[in-house]
Amino acid sequence: MSLPPLAAVRVFEAAARHENYSRAAEELALTQAGVSYQIKLLEERIGAQLFTRKGRGVALTSLGKRIAPRVSEAFSLLGEAFSAAQAENEAVLSITCSRTFATNWLAERIGAFNLTKPGLAVRLHVSDEVVDLAAGEIDVAIRGVIDPGPGVVTHFLVRQIITPMASPEFLARNPISTPADLRKVTRLSPNDEWWDTWFASLSDGYDGAHDPGLRFDSQVLDGQAAIAGHGVAMIFPPMFPDAIAAGRLVAPFDHYAVEARTMWLVYPEHKRNLAKVRAFRDWLLPAIRESLGDDPLGALVHPKDA
Structure with missing residues (x-):
């Protein structure tokens, strides 16, 4: 029966x-x-x-x-x-984000969040692929996308403002004074669309073709290779504050470009009232603002207000 x-x-x-x-x-x-x-x-x-x-x-x-x-x-x-x-x-918060954000920003700060919620365990899913939040295994995502899409709650984090950077030692060996000089040196991941974005933003319209070079599959690897003196990487500076402050990464130009993909905190509609999600949101948004200080690049300017 x-x-x-x-x-x-x-x-x-x-x-x-x-x-x-x-x-x-x-x-x-x-x-x-x-x-x-x-x-x-x-x-x-x-x-x-x-x-x-x-x-x-x-x-x-x-x-x-x-x-x-x-x-x-x-x-x-x-x-x-x-x-x-x-x-x-309620005892476990699952977060997905890119390798660069996880390694260069979140890893050194997530302990501060844990202090505010000592009974909450955090599971970090590190991937540059967009994870399907509808599957239910992930609570929140930090994504660099043009449009977060429907069915999710979104909070603006930062615009990704980019510029070429290299180590002082590399620049001493390979002087760069104009964008055209970038064609004469090793560019890291030259096929990455960030290079196209930066070159397209130049007033002279210089076109940076995809020259041969070292190719990596994440910005964190590009940045580390640049710090090691292997070439010029296209960098979102707020992801490498320590290396920049220590002078291990230097920008040969004062010109910056805005990448089309903006970083957002997103989570499913049905999780908006979960205490653990609200707690992470309320910690992350001010932590992002605090980490950027006076925001000289304007990364905190919402795309709608730019």
Whole structure:
């Protein structure tokens, strides 16, 4: 026999516990007629009577008395299962973000977030691929995209403002005074679209073709290779503040370009009220602003206001 409608079973459990339709109706926010209808539906489904009239109230039949404790136990087990699932879900925050953001920004700051939520475990999924949030395994994402897309809550983080950078030692060996000089030296990941964006933003319209060069699949590797003196990388400076402050990365030009993809914090609509998601949002947004200081590049200017 297939299970009867769960709604009817839930009504039966409450009515059996109270042996009173009115009290069951109050508990379940139903009308007394609604309770009577669900009990009748259940009795028709199993082909036996579960309650009998007793004065102005009701009483369980012998069959009702036999099954009521087992039904109550089943609902108790269901309640425990879902309570455990909710507790486990609230105890772990899953974040996905790019390798560069994870390595050069988040890793050294996530401890500060943990101090505000010591009972919350953080799982970091590091990938340059866009993860499907609808799958439910990830709570929040930090994405560099043009449009975050529908079905998600979005918070603007920063515009990605880019410029070529290299080590002082590399620039000493390979003097660069004009954009055309970049064609004469090793460019890191020269096929990356960030190079096209920067060259296209020049007033003279110089075209930087995709010359041969070292190719990496993330900005963090481009930056590390540039620090090591292997070439010129196209960099979003806020992701390399320590190297820039220490003089290990230098910009040969004062010209910056705005990359089309903006960084956003995004999460599914149905997770907007989760305490762990709100906590991370409320920590991340001011932490981003604080890390950029007086924001000399204008990275905190929302694209709509630029």
